[in-house]
Amino acid sequence: MKIAHRLFAGAALVLALTGVVVGEFDRSSAIVATNQVDVYELAGWIKRGEVVLTDLRDPVDTEVFSLPGAMSLPDTLAFLEAEGSAATVVVFGYEDHRTWYPLQSRGYDVKFFADGVEQWLSKILNPVIYRFAPEEELAEFERHAEISQYFGGIPRYSISPVQTMSGSDQLARVRRGCGF
């Protein structure tokens, strides 16, 4: 077997085995999935001004409705540079796009808020619970009522066990100009 062949074979084996030794790479989808923030925790941070919030959606959508204090990506980057801040950045409205990379590559701590707008609308601004739901659920609902009201939300009790309106339906209403 020629020297060149031995070299290539050896290189391939070394590269593969070293791969086993150093371990797998983190899949970005896994990173997003394991770094999600809870909506109520986020609401608390926003209330206390402890978080930088970035809306990654198109301006067409962000103008209609967004979360309180949310900035666009360019504004967020400018803000963070000016403040020299070590704050946690929570991004939402990303879907499948890696639009947050400019934040990560600058070393900021990025957390993710999947379906951000829908969660905010359905859990903070328009929370609804079945009047005869189990005790623990009702108690939890009560606990969150305060933060809801802080942001202008109206907790409601429904006489039907079926959830009335999903977050995306609520957003559609907002787009059509109906209040909530």
Added chain:
Amino acid sequence: MVARPYMSPYLAGIGVGLVLLLAFLIMGRGLGATGAYSTVLATAVETASPEHIVDRPQYASYLNHEEGSSPLKDWLVIEIAGVLLGGFLSALWARRFRIGITRGHNITDGHRLLMALSGGVLMGLGAKFARGCTSGQGLTGGALLSVGSWLFILFAFAAAYAIAPTLKRYWS
């Protein structure tokens, strides 16, 4: 004029592998071939008979008229055009370019051309079912360790080996 010897297949393979890697790194996708032919065919069919495309997603999915441009302005079609040029440049440089027919000694040119045509028909069918050929599934899907791609290659080679004995005279 004597042709140059072929490059070592290992070296040629590494070359192909690096090109494929570049495709992934730049475009996020691998190389292919069959898709280009589907696009060319769909464009031809649409030109000949636009009504035929209606309600036929097997054609329509290859016809992208975005930005008002021709569906032939397609990544795979342009890639195949490159393959044609690259193969030509290589053949020219290696002094291997020659109009002719590659065939076994025991058959006629006509027979060979008929077999080539038949082989093409079968491969066209097979590649459509499998969503790719040796380039799209074998190389691209293979490098990604995709289950379906490896199944495809396994069964393709198995079938080829199984049928080869019946064609022995034709190839020798």
Added chain:
Amino acid sequence: MNFPVVDISGLSLDTGLWVAFALGIAFGFFLEQGGMGNARKIAGQFYLRDLAVMKIMFSAVVTTALGLFWFARLGWLDYDLIFLPPTYIWPQIVGGIIFGAGFVTGGLCPGTSCVAVSSGRLDGLALLGGLFIGILLFNELFEYFEDFYRSGSLGSISLPDYLDVSYAWALVGLVILALTAFLGAEALARRKGA
């Protein structure tokens, strides 16, 4: 994290097409250099006479697979953004069998037929014509096997995920498989030579 360029930094449509052209040229060049424009050489694979096809394909797959792993591991490539062709078990098995039959009959494949044509081979042209006929047949008869065509869907899934092994170990397996095939090929060539 810079790759894939098209998703991270962005790439205009036209630039992407120039990339396609350049990559195609390199692809065609290496294929022809490896003798893949020669139908008899390719067919030799199936008579264990000339194993260039296997050597080229395995070398390419190993090179790319290792490259992808290391670019991802070094944090340069977002592997999740790579398009993984979806798996449809039944049509891919049946398609494979039909394709293999055509492969040994024609001696060229869709990609290498272009290389053959570029070398002046008229059999490459005939095969190319056959490919168009085959695709046309498929399209025209599509309604009869549309259900079969969509059967056996597993989505985009890789062997390590399916077998529940780590990607790195799967690569070790791939390299060992390739090297074993290469050793076998060399041993076969030596025996035939003697």
